[in-house]
Amino acid sequence: MHDLITQQAQPFIAHGLLAFFGAIVHASKAHREGKSKNFMDFLLLTIMSSFSGVMFALLGFEMFGYESYLSLAMAGTGGYVGVEGMTFIVTYLKDRFKA
Numbered sequence: 758m759h760d761l762i763t764q765q766a767q768p769f770i771a772h773g774l775l776a777f778f779g780a781i782v783h784a785s786k787a788h789r790e791g792k793s794k795n796f797m798d799f800l801l802l803t804i805m806s807s808f809s810g811v812m813f814a815l816l817g818f819e820m821f822g823y824e825s826y827l828s829l830a831m832a833g834t835g836g837y838v839g840v841e842g843m844t845f846i847v848t849y850l851k852d853r854f855k856a
Contacts, residue, residue, distance in 0.1 A: 768823040772832040776810025777803075779836025802839070809843045810836025816846075 784802040787793045793802055813835020817828030835842055 772814040772817075772829060773807075773811065775829055775833040776814055776836040777807050779810050779833040780804075780806030780839065781836075783837050783839045806836050806839035809839050810834075812843065813838075 780803045783806045784793065784799050787802055788799055793799045810832050814828060814832035816835075817825065817831035821827045821831075838845075
């Protein structure tokens with residue numbers, strides 16, 4: 758039973774870690790550019806960007822499946838682009854579907 762749970766959780770853990778590391782890179786870049794002033798800014802930007810990475814990973818699951826390298830790439834990229842990437846996706850979807 759434990760092996761089954763481990764096998765089923767493994768893709769989610771891998772995608773979550775890539776989203777988190779993409780978010781760390783995004784927050785580090787913002788800190789170097791002077792956009793985050795203190796540790797709390799850095800932490801909050803990391804959390805928000807991680808959420809973005811997870812959303813991109815879920816989109817990758819739908820498009821490419823759980824075991825695709827492209828969905829892993831989408832998770833890391835989503836974490837890196839952060840809130841700006843989510844804004845782009847929302848704008849694209851609104852224009853595409855005229856919502």
